[in-house]
Amino acid sequence: MVKKARIGILGASGYTGAELVRLGLRHPHFELAVLTADRKAGQAMADVFPQFAPFDLPKLVAIEGLDWRSLALDLVFCALPHGTTQLVLKELLDTAPATRVVDLSADFRLDDPAAYETWYGHPHQALSLQSEAVYGLVEIYRKEIKGARLVANPGCYTTTCELPLIPLLKRKAIEPDEIIIDAKSGMTGAGRSAKEAMLFSEVSEGFNAYGIARHRHMAELDQEFSKAAGQDVIATFTPHLVPMNRGILATIYVRLRKDRTARDLRSILAEAYDREPFVHVLPYGDMPQTRHVRGSNMAMIGVAEDRREGAAIIVSVLDNLVKGASGQAIQNANLMLGFPETAGLEQIALFP
Numbered sequence: 001m002v003k004k005a006r007i008g009i010l011g012a013s014g015y016t017g018a019e020l021v022r023l024g025l026r027h028p029h030f031e032l033a034v035l036t037a038d039r040k041a042g043q044a045m046a047d048v049f050p051q052f053a054p055f056d057l058p059k060l061v062a063i064e065g066l067d068w069r070s071l072a073l074d075l076v077f078c079a080l081p082h083g084t085t086q087l088v089l090k091e092l093l094d095t096a097p098a099t100r101v102v103d104l105s106a107d108f109r110l111d112d113p114a115a116y117e118t119w120y121g122h123p124h125q126a127l128s129l130q131s132e133a134v135y136g137l138v139e140i141y142r143k144e145i146k147g148a149r150l151v152a153n154p155g156c157y158t159t160t161c162e163l164p165l166i167p168l169l170k171r172k173a174i175e176p177d178e179i180i181i182d183a184k185s186g187m188t189g190a191g192r193s194a195k196e197a198m199l200f201s202e203v204s205e206g207f208n209a210y211g212i213a214r215h216r217h218m219a220e221l222d223q224e225f226s227k228a229a230g231q232d233v234i235a236t237f238t239p240h241l242v243p244m245n246r247g248i249l250a251t252i253y254v255r256l257r258k259d260r261t262a263r264d265l266r267s268i269l270a271e272a273y274d275r276e277p278f279v280h281v282l283p284y285g286d287m288p289q290t291r292h293v294r295g296s297n298m299a300m301i302g303v304a305e306d307r308r309e310g311a312a313i314i315v316s317v318l319d320n321l322v323k324g325a326s327g328q329a330i331q332n333a334n335l336m337l338g339f340p341e342t343a344g345l346e347q348i349a350l351f352p
């Protein structure tokens with residue numbers, strides 16, 4: 001019998017933390033040993049999220065005062081706000097260097113400390129960990145993730161956009177300087193902490209663009225697209241907030257390189273993801289919807305030709321809380337701990 005891994009979830013009272021608990025409870029090799037919260041520390045998980053009432057879970061505790069060494073956790077999922085995360089993880093890994101970490105925040109995704117400072121407005125406070133961290137886009141960095149101690153789980157928007165575009169840039173099938181991404185996210189992408197702009201009365205029956213030309217995920221897109229293309233790539237990226245709970249849909253406009261067709265793009269993606277359990281490329285011309293992936297760890301991609309000659313349209317969807325966050329984090333943890341990559345992640349989308 002495989003020994004169960006002792007798992008900690010920091011930020012279990014948030015949306016991605018609760019999603020880690022939902023998936024982790026059904027994981028065959030996880031023992032959920034520690035769950036933390038900030039304002040909700042001291043409460044039972046079932047008091048914060050009644051859906052967990054039937055399950056035996058540890059109480060939510062504050063991070064301060066935890067003795068990482070004696071807890072002897074095999075792996076910690078960190079689902080805290082960016083900024084706070086780097087301080088918490090520095091202390092954790094200084095005290096318990098053998099614990100593995102999958103961080104869901106943006107703190108360790110950028111290779112370049114100067115880029116971090118530019119996009120996040122303050123210098124990074126755990127530089128050695130930043131240089132150690134491996135970017136956790138499993139389908140691209142599987143080998144590096146396996147041996148990593150600290151994995152930076154990619155952002156939800158970025159996962160949606162990088163899965164279709166990295167293989168196309170690597171194969172030089174599209175023009176790297178003519179990428180336009182129009183992305184829409186459900187509201188859980190903004191986290192559980194109440195903000196006026198997230199009230200039902202202010203979000204329902206309308207939708208809006210935000211972060212125009214300055215959303216922090218652009219730094220992550222620039223980094224990964226440039227690596228894939230072998231040259232600097234700056235894509236246009238505009239996020240939108242739509243009145244639904246879960247899901248991201250990115251409509252991506254690309255210009256084909258000479259002698260390439262939209263069908264070639266679909267073939268490249270189908271070949272790249274042929275053996276991947278969590279990326280599905282649809283038949284040419286078919287388009288995915290967010291409801292096709294809701295609650296599952298699946299990303300779906302559709303490709304079609306544009307009416308403009310030499311151009312194509314790609315649509316990519318995932319559930320921001322699963323493949324865009326907690327599901328992908330568990331996929332990373334499975335690789336790091338030597339479990340089957342799909343363990344705990346085989347649920348199918350909830351439809352309708």
Ligand SMILES: NC(=O)C1=CN([C@@H]2O[C@H](COP(=O)(O)OP(=O)(O)OC[C@H]3O[C@@H](n4cnc5c(N)ncnc54)[C@H](OP(=O)(O)O)[C@@H]3O)[C@@H](O)[C@H]2O)C=CC1
Nearest residue numbers: 011013014015016037038039040079105189191192193325
């Ligand atoms: N939501 C999403 O779709 C995605 C989120 N992410 C990233 O994952 C991380 C978590 O996001 P999400 O779950 O949405 O956020 P939430 O706002 O829903 O939850 C945040 C969690 O962190 C705890 N927390 C907040 N401040 C502190 C602090 N100073 N010290 C200790 N704990 C604290 C909160 O505790 P309490 O509630 O008790 O105050 C809560 O458990 C963020 O970095 C986010 O950007 C990444 C991909 C997708």
Ligand SMILES: CC(=O)N[C@@H](CCC(=O)OP(=O)(O)O)C(=O)O
Nearest residue numbers: 105106155156185186187189190
């Ligand atoms: C809808 C919404 O507000 N989404 C968030 C992205 C959430 C996120 O997960 O950002 P990180 O992965 O970088 O932490 C935003 O646009 O800031």
